[in-house]
Every structure is written in structure tokens, then in C-alpha cells.
Amino acid sequence: MKPLKHIPLLVTAALLVLSAEARADDLQALVEKGKGVATAADCMACHTAPKTGKPFAGGYGIASPLGTIYSSNITPSKSAGIGDYSEAEFARAVRQGIRKDGAHLYPAMPYDAYAGITDEDMQALYAYFMHGVAPVDDTPKERTALPFPFNMRIAMAGWNLLYAGGKPFTPDASRSAELNRGAYLADALGHCGSCHTPRGILMGQSASAYLTGGSVGAWYAPNITSDPVSGIGGWSTEELVAYFHTGHVAGKAQAAGGMAEAVQNSLQYLPDSDLKALAVYLKSVPPVRNTADTTPAQGFGAPKSDEAVIRGSYVPTEADSLRSGAELYSGYCASCHQPDGGGSDNQAYPSLIHNTATGASNPANLVAAILYGVERDANGQSVLMPGFGAQSYVTPLTDRQIADIANYVLTSYGNPNARVTQQDVTIARTGGPAPLLALLQPYILPAIVAAILTLLLLILLATFYRRGSESEGHA
Numbered sequence: 001m002k003p004l005k006h007i008p009l010l011v012t013a014a015l016l017v018l019s020a021e022a023r024a025d026d027l028q029a030l031v032e033k034g035k036g037v038a039t040a041a042d043c044m045a046c047h048t049a050p051k052t053g054k055p056f057a058g059g060y061g062i063a064s065p066l067g068t069i070y071s072s073n074i075t076p077s078k079s080a081g082i083g084d085y086s087e088a089e090f091a092r093a094v095r096q097g098i099r100k101d102g103a104h105l106y107p108a109m110p111y112d113a114y115a116g117i118t119d120e121d122m123q124a125l126y127a128y129f130m131h132g133v134a135p136v137d138d139t140p141k142e143r144t145a146l147p148f149p150f151n152m153r154i155a156m157a158g159w160n161l162l163y164a165g166g167k168p169f170t171p172d173a174s175r176s177a178e179l180n181r182g183a184y185l186a187d188a189l190g191h192c193g194s195c196h197t198p199r200g201i202l203m204g205q206s207a208s209a210y211l212t213g214g215s216v217g218a219w220y221a222p223n224i225t226s227d228p229v230s231g232i233g234g235w236s237t238e239e240l241v242a243y244f245h246t247g248h249v250a251g252k253a254q255a256a257g258g259m260a261e262a263v264q265n266s267l268q269y270l271p272d273s274d275l276k277a278l279a280v281y282l283k284s285v286p287p288v289r290n291t292a293d294t295t296p297a298q299g300f301g302a303p304k305s306d307e308a309v310i311r312g313s314y315v316p317t318e319a320d321s322l323r324s325g326a327e328l329y330s331g332y333c334a335s336c337h338q339p340d341g342g343g344s345d346n347q348a349y350p351s352l353i354h355n356t357a358t359g360a361s362n363p364a365n366l367v368a369a370i371l372y373g374v375e376r377d378a379n380g381q382s383v384l385m386p387g388f389g390a391q392s393y394v395t396p397l398t399d400r401q402i403a404d405i406a407n408y409v410l411t412s413y414g415n416p417n418a419r420v421t422q423q424d425v426t427i428a429r430t431g432g433p434a435p436l437l438a439l440l441q442p443y444i445l446p447a448i449v450a451a452i453l454t455l456l457l458l459i460l461l462a463t464f465y466r467r468g469s470e471s472e473g474h475a
Contacts (some may be wrong), residue, residue, distance in 0.1 A: 005327065023116075025178060026434060027127065027131060029125050029394065030123070030124050030126075030127040030128075030295055031124075031128050031131050031132040032132075033121075033124040033127075033128075034121075034124035034125045034127045034128025034129070035128050035132055036124075037117070037121045037124055037125045037216075038125060038126070038128055038129070038189060039265075039266055039269050039270065040185060040189040040266060040274070041114065041117075041125075041189045041190070041191075041266075042190070042191075042261075042262055042265055042266035043056065043074070044056070044265040044266070045060075045108070045261045045262065045264075045265040045266065045444070046060055046071045046108075047060065047063060047071045047072070047074050048060060049291055051053065054075075054134075054136045055133065055134070055136075056073070056075050056129070056133055056136070057073050057075055057077075057081075057138060058070065058071045058072045058074065058140040058280040059071065059073075059075040059139070059140030059141065059142060061142060062108045063217050063431055063435070064106075064108055065152045065203070065217075065431075065432070065434055065435045065438045066146055066147075066203075066437065066438055066441070067144075067145070067146040067147060067150065068142075068144070069106050069108040069144045069146070070140055070143060070144050071108075071137060071140070072140065073133065073136060073138070073140060074129060074133075075132060075133050075135045075136045076129060076130050076131075076135045077127075077135040077136055078135075079137050079139045080122065080136065080137050080138055080139045081135060081136065081245075082129065083130070083135060083211070084098075084100070084384040085100055087122075087123065088124045090122075090125075090126045091096065091122050091126070091128070092094075093105065093110055094111060094114045094117065094122065094125070095114055095115040095117065095166075095356065096111060096115070096160070096164065096165075097109060097111035097112075097156065097160065097164065098317075101292050103153050103438045104153040104154065104156035104157060104160075105153075105156070106146075106153075106156065107163075107164070107203070109154070109158070110191040110194045111164060111257075112160075112163055112164040112166065112186055112291075113187060113189075113191035113193065113194060113203070114188065114189075114191070115164060115165065115166035115167065115168070115187065115188075115324030116166055116167070116168060116169040116187055117168060117169070117188050118168045119168060123167075124312050125294045127426055128468045131357075137439075141222060146271060147441055147450075148444070149441075149444055150441070151406040154415070155312065159202065159204065160175070161205075162202065162204055163202075163204035165438075167459075169187070169188050171182045171185075172240045173320075176277070178280055179277070179280060179281055179284060180275045181273075181274065181277040181283025182252075182277035182278045182279070182280050182282070182284075183281050185270075185274060185277060185278045185280065185281070186278055186281055190262075190266070190278065192203055192224065192282075193210065193211060193475045195214060195216045195221035195258060195259075196211045196212075196214060196221040196222070196224050197209060197210055197211055197212065197214055197384070198212065198213065198214040199435070200217075201435070201436050201437060202437065203329075203437060207360075209225045209288070210225075210285070211223065211225050211231075211282075211285055211288075212225060212230075212288045212290070212420070213230075213290070213362075215364070215432055216257070216258055216431055216432075217257075217369070217432040218257075218313055218364065218366045218368040218371065218372065218427075218428040218429075218432040219256070219257035219258060219260070219364060219365055219430050219432070220360075220362050220364035220365055220368075221258070221367075222297070222360065222362075222448055223288065223290055224282055224285070224408070225282075225285045225286060225287050225288045226282070226283050226284065226285050226286065226287045227287035227288055227289050228287070228296065229289060229293050229294070229296050230283075230287075230288065230289050230290040231287060231288070231296065232283065233251075233283070233287060233297070234281060235252065235283075236380045237276060237279045237280060237283065239252060240275075240279035240282065240283070241272065241275045241279050242286065242343040243255070243263075244263065244267040244268070244275045244278065244279070245263075245267065245268050245272075245275060245379060246263070246268070246378050246379040246381075247259070247263035247264070247268075247376050247378045247379075247383070248258055248383070250347045250348075250350070250351070251351070251354040251355075252298045252354070252356060253298070253356040253357070254350050254355075254357070254374065254383075255376060255378075256365065256368070256369055256374040256376075257335040257365070257368060257372070260374065260375065260376035260383075261376075261406070263297050263376060263378050264376045264377050264378055265456075267303075268378045268379060288375075290361065291407075292362075293361050295359070295415075296359070297355075297356040297358050297359035297361075297415070298355065298359055299352075299354065299357035299359060300354070300358065300411040300413075300414050300415050300416075301341070301352065301353030301354055301355070301412075302350075302353060302359065302413075302416055303341060303342050303353065304341060304412045304413065305339040305341075306326045306330070306339075307330060307334070307339045307414075309326070310324075310326055310327050311367075324404065324408075324411075325404035325405055325406075325407055325408030325409075326408055326410070328397075328401055328404055329405055329408050329409065329412075330395075331396065332388065332405065333405065335383070336349040337349055337350070337351070337352050341353050341409070341412060341413040342447060348383075348427075352409055352413040353413050353414075353416065355413070355414065357369060357414075358409055358410060358413055358414025358415065359414045359415045360415065361404060361415060361417065361418055362418070363414075363415070363419075363420050363424075364424075364428065364432075365405075365409060366406050366410070366414070366420070367402065367406055367420055367424060367425055367428045368428055369385065369387075370387070370406060371387055371388065371389040371402065371425070372387045372389055372404060372426055372431060373386050373387030388402065389429060390429070395399040397448055398424040399422045399423075399426050399429065400425075402420075402425045403420045403421060403422045403424065403425050406420040406425075407419065407420055
């Protein structure tokens with residue numbers, strides 16, 4: 001009967017094992033949930049160097065109007081990453097843009113949107129980065145070095161008072177569960193407004209122009225309100241879901257630039273229910289019409305070919321025979337997009353007709369696509385259009401040549417009211433339109449010095465005046 005005395009110990013040990021297994025299962029479930037949150041928040045796109053970088057190890061250069069901002073290592077490495085962050089410190093960095101050491105992050109990290117992440121999702125996100133991501137003990141080689149005064153991170157405290165400081169998302173009782181989910185995806189996790197809402201003089205989002213479109217470097221994130229002409233009101237929910245999933249909808253649009261990254265790293269992996277919720281929400285956003293728009297961007301164009309006219313115009317041995325926009329298009333574009341602009345039969349090479357890049361009143365995306373190309377991997381398919389900018393492995397084209405091609409495409413297949421100048425291409429090649437704050441940057445330090453000198457001069461004059469008055473009084 002003595003062995004019976006060991007039964008309570010065995011039961012206790014078994015219960016401890018079961019409890020540990022349950023905790024492990026709970027942690028694994030939390031990590032999986034966090035992975036989904038990180039995917040919806042598109043953390044991979046900015047914190048992983050394309051093609052060569054390790055997941056979340058940082059080093060990706062984010063081109064901003066104020067200079068290039070390099071992403072940090074957010075793996076659980078204790079020496080190079082965020083491995084020693086507590087959950088509260090992690091949440092503060094994500095929601096408020098403040099690192100463990102108290103330094104401010106730049107809003108290239110969209111913490112103004114991430115402030116809306118719920119407590120439950122934040123807990124899961126922390127669990128994922130601490131237990132579901134492999135640590136990388138390498139610090140990114142490139143470091144952010146913005147010019148004065150933008151290198152003064154403490155200034156972000158004032159910016160945050162103006163444009164950040166939101167609260168975790170709370171469902172609106174007047175909306176359906178689907179609409180609430182879509183709003184959460186668009187405004188918090190997906191941070192759609194970071195690109196699709198224009199920014200003011202201090203680079204904060206314009207609350208009165210929500211999702212009406214904005215410049216993102218050389219690219220332009222279009223109006224995605226429910227307006228049927230300027231926005232996505234003419235898109236069906238099914239078309240939007242297909243676009244999120246693949247980056248391509250025939251007769252509408254093809255994702256490029258930052259949107260291609262969003263599709264490739266985030267949207268294609270979301271469940272269909274989330275993609276539908278996002279589409280339903282965007283179609284509920286109040287419509288805003290851009291004054292320059294009279295026809296939906298995808299409504300322009302008809303097949304047209306000038307091959308019969310330009311073929312044989314020059315003798316076979318003549319050099320520099322690609323001079324006009326039509327000739328340049330024939331030489332560099334028609335082999336893929338076809339001489340009549342209709343694209344390939346399967347639309348792997350998309351049509352330039354009924355295409356938002358060629359039909360938009362702002363032709364920035366057409367110019368950027370020619371300069372930088374299009375590349376994305378989505379839905380098991382790789383899409384590649386070579387760029388014709390300075391680093392082209394096909395043929396670098398001049399600003400004039402790119403402007404000529406763009407104008408030929410616009411007048412032949414797209415919006416004939418849009419126009420591209422050589423200067424437009426030059427600006428796109430150098431990173432896109434510079435905001436006023438960036439244009440003022442060279443003058444800020446001299447202005448500060450001048451202000452200080454003026455203040456000192458006024459103090460000296462006031463001192464001399466006071467002493468002179470005192471001398472006259474004694475006399």
C-alpha cells in the first residue's frame with residue numbers, strides 16, 4: 001500500500017504538464033493572431049530590405065520629401081532589435097512613436113494610424129514579434145540622417161500634439177460588424193490615409209480631405225472615396241477584392257509603387273472576409289470629386305495604331321530613328337502593350353486603354369511607371385515591367401523621351417486633357433514634388449541665425465537706451 005502515497009505527486013506533476021502545454025498552446029494561438037495583425041499592418045514592407053534582407057531586420061530606405069528614412073531592426077534581438085522591450089514599451093513605440101530610450105520616431109512609421117490598434121491586437125502583435133520572429137543581431141548599415149532641423153527628433157513631440165495621439169479603435173454601434181472591421185483595417189492597421197490623404201505644410205494629414213489622394217514621392221496615391229468619377233465609386237466590391245488580392249483588375253488598374261508593396265506583403269494574405277470588409281468600408285466613405293475630373297480614369301481610350309505610318313519612315317541603317325512619341329512607343333512599348341495599346345490577350349501585359357494610370361487627370365503614375373517600372377508578386381504570379389530610368393537594364397531614356405512617350409500614350413489611349421512636361425519627368429526622377437517644408441529647409445538655419453542676431457541687437461540697443469536714460473536722469 002506504500003506506493004499509494006506517491007499518487008498525489010504524480011497527479012500534481014501531470015497537472016503541471018497539462019498546464020504548461022495549455023499555456024504553450026495559448027501562446028502559439030496568440031502568436032498566430034499577432035502574425036495576422038502584423039500582416040494587416042504591413043510591417044514587412046518597410047522593415048525588410050527587398051530581396052536581400054532578413055525578415056524585419058530593417059535597413060529599407062523609405063524616401064520622404066525631407067530625406068531618406070531607414071527602417072530599424074524590429075526582430076527580438078536584444079543587441080540590435082527590440083528584444084528588451086516590455087509590452088508597454090512596445091505599445092508606446094507603435095502607438096506614440098517613442099522608442100524605449102525616449103527618442104521620437106519619424107511618422108514614416110505610421111504610429112498616428114497605429115494608435116488605433118486595439119489592446120487585444122497589440123498584445124498579440126507583441127507576442128508575435130517576441131516569439132514568432134527570428135532574432136537578427138545585425139544593425140542596419142544605413143542610418144537615418146535628415147538635414148537640420150528635421151534631424152531634431154524632439155521636434156516630433158510638437159508634431160504629435162497636432163497630428164497624432166489617437167485612441168484604440170472602438171466599434172461604432174450604428175455600423176454593421178463588417179463596416180466596423182473595414183474601418184479598423186483602413187484607418188488603423190492598413191493606414192490607408194498615410195498615402196491616400198494629402199498632407200499640409202507640416203506634413204500632417206489633412207482631416208478635411210480624407211482619402212482624396214496624395215503624392216507619395218514620384219507616385220500618386222489616388223482618390224479612394226466613393227465618388228464614381230474621382231474615386232472608386234465605379235468599382236464593384238468584387239473588383240476591389242480582386243485588386244487587393246492580385247493587384248490587377250482588367251479594365252481598371254494595376255498596382256505599382258507602394259501599392260504593389262502593400263498587395264505583395266499584406267493585402268493578398270488577408271482573409272476574403274477582411275478584403276470584403278475593407279472594400280465595403282471604402283465604398284461607404286463620403287464621395288469627394290476632384291475638380292479636374294470629368295470622366296472616371298478607367299473610362300478613357302480606344303485602340304489605335306500608328307505602325308502603318310511610322311514603319312518605313314527611315315532607312316534600315318539610319319541612326320536615331322526613334323524621335324517622336326509614336327516612334328518611341330513603337331520601339332520601347334508596343335512589343336508588350338501591343339501597337340494598338342490593347343495589351344496581350346491574357347492581359348499579363350495590361351491594356352493602356354481603360355487604365356487608371358493613363359486616364360487619370362494627374363499623370364504622375366504613368367511617368368513613374370515608365371521611370372521605375374512595375375514589380376510585384378501576388379496570387380502566385382510575378383509581374384515585371386522594366387523601368388527606363390537611369391538604372392534601367394533595358395535602355396535609359398531621357399526626360400524628353402519619357403515625356404514624349406507619356407504624351408503619346410495619353411493622347412492615343414488615355415486622358416487627352418492630361419499633359420507631361422520634361423520638367424515633370426525631371427521632378428519625378430529626383431523623387432517627386434517637394435513640399436513647401438522641404439523647399440524652405442535650406443533657409444531655416446540662416447533664418448534662425450538671423451533671428452538670434454536680431455534679438456541680440458535689440459537687446460543691445462535696449463541696454464544702451466536704458467543706460468543713456470539713466471545717465472540723463474543723474475545729470
